[in-house]
Structure formats: C-alpha cells, structure tokens
C-alpha cells in the first residue's frame with residue numbers, strides 16, 4: 001500500500017523578512033518529503049507565520065490563526081507574534097505549538113510532532129537516521145545544548161548559552177530512528193546530561209502513545225526500552241542520578257557513567273566553581289556500587305589549576321585511591337581566553353604541572369590494572385568495532401569509543417562488525433583486555 005504523503009499548508013503574513021522565513025521553512029519541509037498544500041482542506045497541519053509589528057498586524061495575525069483553526073483545526077504558529085505564546089494560546093487554545101521568529105528548527109520539529117515525515121528510501125537523498133560521521137553501529141545522541149553552570153576554567157556557556165534541552169519526544173524519536181537504522185549503541189551527550197529538562201520545567205511530550213517528562217531519569221528509562229546499549233556521558237553527581245543506577249543493575253542501560261569530576265580538593269573545586277562535593281561523592285559512589293557492582297566510572301581531572309598546592313594534589317591522589325575510578329583522563333590546566341580562572345594569580349609552573357600529571361597517571365595505571373585484572377576469567381558482552389587483519393577489536397560495556405580501552409580478540413576475523421558477542425576475558429594489556437569468543 002502506498003504511504004500517505006504528509007501535507008502542510010502555510011499562511012504567510014507580514015514583511016519580506018517573514019516571507020523569506022516562510023520560504024526557508026517550506027524548503028526544509030519539502031526536502032524532507034512533505035507536500036505543500038495551497039488549501040486548508042487536505043493539509044495535515046497548517047503553519048501560520050505571523051507578524052506582530054503593529055497592533056493592526058497583530059489583530060490580522062490573530063484573525064488568520066482563528067481562520068486556520070476553524071478551517072483545518074491543526075495549527076502551528078510561528079513568526080514575530082510567536083514571542084507572545086501566552087497571548088496566542090489565550091485567544092486560540094487549540095493551536096498545537098507556538099514558536100518564535102527565526103526558529104526554523106523549532107517549527108520543523110513541531111511539524112514532525114504533528115505529522116511525522118515519511119522516509120522514502122527510493123527518493124530521499126539522506127537516509128532516515130540522517131548523515132552520520134560515526135560507524136554504522138554506534139551514534140551520539142545530543143539531548144541538550146548549552147550549560148547553566150559557570151565553571152571558572154570554561155567558556156562554553158559564553159559560546160553556547162544557557163541550557164536548552166530538546167523535548168523528550170524529539171530525543172526519543174531520533175533514538176528510535178537510529179535504532180531502526182541498525183545502531184546498536186547510543187552515546188547520550190550534552191554539556192550537563194544530569195541537568196536535562198530543567199529549562200523546560202520537565203514538560204512532558206508524547207512518545208509511543210504516552211507522556212514522557214523531559215527529566216533525566218524519565219528520558220533514561222525510556223531510552224532503556226529501545227533494547228540497545230545506552231551509555232551516559234557528562235553526568236554530574238547530583239542526588240537524582242541515584243535513580244538511574246537500578247536501571248544499570250537491571251541491564252536496561254549500560255553500567256557506565258562518564259562523570260567529569262576535575263578535582264577532589266574542596267579548595268580547588270571551589271576555585272573551579274564546580275557543581276559537586278567530593279566527600280559526599282565517595283559515599284555516593286559506594287552506594288551506587290552496592291546497587292550495581294559492575295558500574296564503571298569514567299572521569300576527567302585537571303592538574304595544575306591556578307592555586308593548586310602540593311597538599312591539594314596529594315588529596316586528589318589519596319581520593320583516587322579510595323574512589324577507584326575505572327577510566328580516567330587527565331589534563332594539565334591551560335588558560336582559555338575569556339575564562340575567569342585566568343585571573344587567579346597563583347599559576348602553577350609548567351614543569352610542576354607535568355610532574356603532577358606523571359604522578360597522577362602512574363597512580364591511575366596501578367588502580368586500572370587492578371580493576372582490569374579482576375575481569376580476567378569473566379564472560380562478557382563485547383561490541384565489535386573493526387577487524388584488523390585476523391584480529392577483531394571491540395569494546396566492553398565499560399568502554400566508550402575513542403576515549404576508553406579496547407578488547408582484542410585474536411584470530412577472530414570472522415566476527416561481524418557492529419554485533420555484540422560473548423567472550424571470555426583472558427588477560428590485560430595496559431588499559432585493554434584480551435578475550436576469546438565463547
């Protein structure tokens with residue numbers, strides 16, 4: 001049976017700038033396979049691009065919205081009047097969505113929600129899951145942009161603004177499309193994953209016929225229903241993160257948390273203006289590991305932050321001995337133009353930064369080899385990333401691509417790339433494992 005072609009109507013009001021916006025919206029929708037209808041009848045949804053410059057223009061826009069609601073019933077409002085969402089909803093409570101001027105992405109996403117695009121593999125230039133730069137079997141899933149924190153060494157909030165989360169349904173639809181296209185592992189990313197949805201006041205949106213709140217725990221739980229590996233990156237140790245640990249213990253999402261902690265000394269953390277407290281962090285880690293003994297923590301640390309004393313650094317080394325972070329990256333502090341940390345006077349000399357870096361990495365090498373040695377003899381799942389001559393190279397659930405270790409499977413060139421296989425861990429090589437398929 002032929003697929004129903006989604007059809008969109010558009011009423012464009014106002015100046016030439018609004019007309020150009022309308023053209024852009026239509027161009028994007030047309031390229032996604034939507035048909036543009038000149039009539040209210042036959043359109044699955046109608047966009048009204050409004051003008052709000054003068055009172056008379058506002059009145060005309062409200063009339064046009066009213067007419068579209070009467071004639072078609074399914075209306076999305078955008079354009080200059082979109083900034084007054086409350087006023088529009090008061091006059092026309094039935095409108096499906098309201099977006100502001102120049103918010104092409106938001107209008108298009110509202111259309112996707114109202115009438116999902118239909119992918120046609122014979123005519124579409126772009127595959128349904130979009131164009132990806134990662135291998136076919138894993139994909140990054142960005143759930144928000146920007147950040148509400150103000151860490152003193154970082155200028156991301158200046159560059160990308162405050163936290164702006166995507167509605168849960170948008171994230172989940174993208175995740176579903178990726179899973180349907182053969183992706184076996186989703187890497188959930190953002191600047192601050194655990195803060196997801198704060199800016200949306202956790203507003204729910206509809207996915208698979210039910211409401212899903214834009215909340216870290218709810219989104220994670222829903223992603224866990226897809227039946228593929230889900231890995232969480234950039235999670236801060238806020239108390240509500242506790243709620244996803246049982247999902248890891250149940251195997252719904254991977255027992256892995258990428259949690260950039262940066263330091264352990266309270267003085268340095270305060271100067272960094274980091275959102276965490278290391279003492280409570282040790283308690284929290286221990287509780288998490290009781291719930292999910294297989295949990296792997298990946299973290300990054302900075303040595304040589306301005307003002308870091310030998311005592312601060314030793315505190316960090318001791319803390320690492322207790323925390324036993326599974327995977328660790330360490331950076332020597334570098335002054336970034338525009339970061340407030342540059343104003344802290346006591347900068348650490350380069351040779352001391354280097355010495356601290358060496359000491360920290362040596363400490364971590366001991367911790368890591370003990371952690372990895374405990375895996376020998378276990379039979380685990382491994383996702384195969386590539387075949388290198390006669391060896392398969394994969395990753396365990398404790399390893400993210402590019403940043404963590406690998407699992408080498410000698411004489412296993414027949415293993416299918418992108419599939420998850422069972423293998424027995426035979427040994428440890430540095431930060432990597434060697435295994436044999438079972």
Ligand code: SF4
Nearest residue numbers: 147149151154156191
């Ligand atoms: S380091 Fe991360 S949490 Fe801190 S301000 Fe930058 S993006 Fe936000």
